[in-house]
Structure formats: structure tokens, C-alpha cells
Amino acid sequence: MLLGVSPAVAAVGGVSINATVDGKPVTGDELLLDPSGSARISLTIHNGTDRVLHVKTVRLSGTALALTFFSYDTTLPFDVPGGESVTRGFVLDLDQLGSQATGLLPTELAVLDASRDVIAGVETTGDVRGSVWSVYGIFGLAVLLLTALAWAGALFALARRRLPANRWQRAMQFLPAGIGTGLVAVISLSVLGVMAPSPAAEIPFIVVAAAAALLLGYLTPHPAPAAPVDPEATQRLTRPLPPGGAA
Template identity: 65%
Template sequence: MLDPAKTAKVSVTVRNDTSTPKRVKTVRISGSALALTFFAYDTTVPFEVPAKSSETRSFPLEPTDLGAQAIGLLPVTVEVIDPQRETIASVETTGDVRGSLWSVYGAFGLGVLVLTALSWLGALIALARRRLPPNRWQRAMRFLPAGIGTGLVAVISLSVLRLVAPSPSAEIPFILGAAAVALLLGYVTPHPGEQQPSEMETVRIIR
């Protein structure tokens, strides 16, 4: 758990299975989602790990500005970096970030929600006004952005609600599933040039 109001105690154990000593200068803790990094903390913790042995170091981490950066369950990567700024080793885990809904990650999710709602609204208005393309696949592609956005909204919502952390195994099924449903809806929409039964009846009465 990473709480901006509390100091976290981090303990890192590095095992060196090589035949040469390894020098560690920095420990980096970063959180990312949807291929975007939302926070990263570098802490200088210099130590050396002899060959064929392990070393453990503990240090406090004060993520005071984390509340403005992220919220919810996020994939967290812990890296140990040498003096040349190269990563020696890393491990991935899941972090429970106790940030604000108005953080960068929360605002990103709200932005995706607004864009998705506008995409659905535009597609449905075009359907109601019969302004969709005559070609079925073109109509399907008109609904595709709304479907992708719906999948992204689902992934971010589950993360913010602390139900499922965003990862490829969770992101891909939601996004592809929502995109497939949107494509299908667009494909089966009526041809914009087709007359509805009520309209055909009106034409006959006028004649």
C-alpha cells in the first residue's frame, strides 16, 4: 500500500548469482498503466552485493505528492540501478495507491470517459439521422472508437475501484471484447437509405 499521508518502509533484497560484485546506487519504484508511467520515485541507496551472495537494504519512502499522481490498483515495478544508470534487476508487483480521484490517473480516466460518451453520442445521432455510411463495414468502423473507449473505461474503473489491476491479461480481453461488440452493433445497423415500414405506409397514403 502506498499512502501519501504515511511513510512507507521499503525493504529490498538483491541476490547476485554472478561471479563479479555488483554495485547498487539507486532503487526506483514506479507505477504504470496502459503503457503510461504515472509515478516514479528514485531513492539513493548505495551498497555492493558480493558475488554469489545477497544483501538487504531498508529505507523510508515518503510519497507525499502521490495523491496528485495516481489512485487505485496499479502495476508497480521495483528496480535496482547501478552507478551508470543501468538496471541491474527488477521485480513487478501490484500497488494499492491511496491517491485522489482528481490525480493524473483519475483525470486520465475521466477524460477517456468523456471522449467515449461523445463517441457513442455521435454514432447514435448519426444513426438516428441516417447519416451513417451505406457500407456495412464502414458503419461498423464508425462505432469502433466508442467500443475501444468503453473497454478502456472498464479497465480504468476496475483499477480505481481496486478490483483488478490493469495488466495485458486484463486489458486485452476488455478492450477487444468491447470493440467487437461495437463493431457488431455498427454492422447490423439499418442501411441509411432503407425506408421504415411506417414511412412506406405514409407514402402509400399520400399517393
Template identity: 55%
Template sequence: MGRLIAAAVALVTAALLLGASPAVAQDGDDPLRVTVTLDGRDITGRTVELDPAKTAELTITATNPGSKAQKVRLVRVSGVALALTFFAYDTTLPFEVPARGRTSRTFPLDVRDLKGQAIGLLPTSVTLLDEERNVLGGVETVADVKGSFWSVYGVFGLAMLVLTALTWATALVALARHRLSPNRFRRALRFLPAGIGTGLVAVVTLSVLRLVPPEVEVEIPIVLGAAAIAMVLGFLTPHPVPDAAPAEQQVGDNTTMDLNTMFVDPGKTPDTTKRWPE
């Protein structure tokens, strides 16, 4: 069980640290300069509200600084946390941005399904994609999602909480039973998965409570800090104490014999007719 929990925590951490970047436009094509407004307000550098009960109006203005026309096929709105995508909406909106020109498009953004996908603050991007799903340009913002606690993101945080609690429990039970390694560094590594899980739970909790969005510059310090604290605690745990040797030797079911009674006077012949007391 402990290894399974540690593996689950390690997979999430690997996704956080090694999350793949989306494909970019082909070499030689200058990225489009994109401006996005939601209900008439620019989303860049501010927190926008996404309410599943409302339909928002999204306006995209793309400027092409290059010498070749760029053809847009899709507009993608996606929310990411811990290098995992928790919601994504693709809208087919073909248009062309001429060389050194500008094009604007407006369309309704229907996010009714968002209630079951996410909740809280999530880093969100609006990107323009071509026919091969290469990114031509885009902007990033933070969305305040008015979703349900039982959404995919909320259940993910709850599952991480349960796994982290089990990881701490297995490590502490091993400590109480003196089953940890005598080597301090191995004891520190035993507590590492619990620390990483604690950091991940902290990141999700801050996001769901709408305190801090789970951006990379926030996620990594919190996770690494919690992991370091857990390793220090494991390093400082007391050395496992071996079980005390029994003071008496068991003889039969209900009879014990003190080892001192086994002394025999060499000047006397031992009486072999005596029997052990019952």
C-alpha cells in the same frame, strides 16, 4: 472532431499494445534476485497499501548468482497502467552486491506526492538500476494507492470517459442522419474507436473502484472485447436510407404545379393567353 477523438483513442491503445520495456542489464550479467518487504511484509504476490499520509519502510535484499559483482545506483518504485507510468520514485542508494553474495538495504519510502498522482489499484514494480539506468533486477506487486480522485490517474480516466462519450455521439448522430457508409465493414470501422474507448474506460474504472488491477492480462481482453462488440454493432446497423424524392415540383415562391396538368390535347391549339394562377 470525430477524427481527433479517434486519434486520441488510437494513441492510448498504441501505448497499451506497444509499450516499451525498460533496458535490461548488459549481456553476460546475471540479473539480481530481489526480495522486497514493506513495513516488514513481503510484497511479492500480494496487494500492498500506499498511503500518502504515511511513510513506509522499504527493505531490499539482493542476491547475486553471477560471477561478477553488481553495482546498484538507484532504487525505483513505479506504478504503471495502460502502458503509461503514473508515478515513479527514484531513491539514490548506492551499494554493491558481490559475486554469489547477498546485500540488504533499508530506507524510508516517502510517498506524500502520491495523492495527486494516482488512486486505486495499480501494478507496481520495485527495480534496481545501475549507473546507466539499466535494470539489474526487481519485483512486481499491486499497490492500493490511497490517492485523490482528482489525481493524474483519476483525471486521465475522466478525460477518456468524455472522449469516449463524444466518439459514441458522433457515430450515433451519423447513424440517425443516414450519413454512415453503405458498406457494412466501413460502418463497423466507424464504431471501432468508440469500442476501444469503452474498453479503456472500463479498465480504469475497475482500477479506481479497487476491483481489478489494470494488468496486461486484464487490459487487453477487455479492450479487444469492447472493440469487437462495437464493430459488431456497427456492422449490424441498418443500411442508410436515401432522402425521398419530392412529389411536387416547386414553381415560384408559393405556387406548386402538379405534373399531370401539363398534358396538352394534340387536337386543340393551346391557348397562349392564359396565365398561371397566382
């Protein structure tokens, strides 16, 4: 058993898991993940069923915006008899973590069976002290660049009066820029260590930014009508010259 801590417990179908990382219980609070060292992980599996659980792998993973940015699988086979608990510990090298992610990310520590199905897991918020040039940081910069291009395209069309005459069509032209702005806000807050991405946080940011962009596009002025064409002037310009060169 784990002594001296109040470990987190996550149950799935009668099976629960307690876990600590460097002696700190894995809970909903932030969990420091420092790429400059190793993490000592200890977990206890409580088998509340009458069957034997065959654990093969322990996985530590971090996700954001439904994408997995880091995942560490450690082979640690052991069995947990029905109605019993088994504790195992190991050291996880986090040396590559700094190049994969940075900031606050939803993190899960889970145990898997031989078929790589999750037996049980516990979720927390990982505080990753990685580089801004990590995969996650570069992903954020890419979203920022695409958002800037979307705004530039919409505003350039507005300046050149090339937006559609229909208000809703003009609004839809601004929508991608608004969605991108919401994504940039979510990723920036995550990288800066202010707030971890989650559906509860992502959806309001994206919806508000998208709605603001739609409203901006809807309220843009109607593009100026094209100048009327003078048929007689057109005929004069296109009329062939007589042989003498005079009109």
C-alpha cells in the same frame, strides 16, 4: 538478511532481490501504498554472479496501459560482491503519491546501476489510496469523455441517417466508441480497487467491447436514399422571370 518474513524473490541473470515494505513482503499480492505517510523499504540483493554489482538507485514505479503514473527514484549507492548478499533499508516519503495515482496499479520495486539499467526487480500490485483527481483519475475521466463523444457522434449520425451505405464502413464508425468503452471499463475497475490493469485483463475487455460496437455498427439500418430530384421542378425554380414579372 530479512527476518520474520517470507520475502519475494525476483532473479535477473543470476541476480535476485528480496524486498519488504513496512515489514510486508513484496509479492504478487496487493501492497498498500498510503500517501498520508512514509514507507519503510528493506531489500536484499543476492549476487549469484562472479562480478561486483554497483547499485546506485532504488526505484518504485506504477504503470497502467503501458503508461507510468508514478515513479520514485531514491539514490542509495552500494556494492554487492560476487557470490554475496547485501541488505539495505530506507524510508520513502509518499506524500505526492495521492496526486499521481489511485486504485490498483501494477507496481515494481527495482534496483538500477549507474547507467540507470535495471539490475533486478520484483513486481506486485500497488493499492494506492490516492485521490480520484490524481493524474490517473483525471486520465480515466478524459478517456470517459472521449468515449462519450465517440458514442454521441456515431449515434447522431445514425439518427440523422448520415452513416455510410456500406455495412463495414458503418461498423468502423462505431469502433472507436467500442475501444473507448473497453478502456473505461479497465480503468474504472482499477480506480475502484476491483482489478489491476494488465494485458490479461485489458485485452479481453477491449476486444469484447470493440467487437460489440462493430456488430452494432454493422447491424444498423441502411441510411434512407436521398429523395429523387425532379428536373422539371428544378428548371422552373431556376428559370429567370420575364420582364413583366409573370412566369
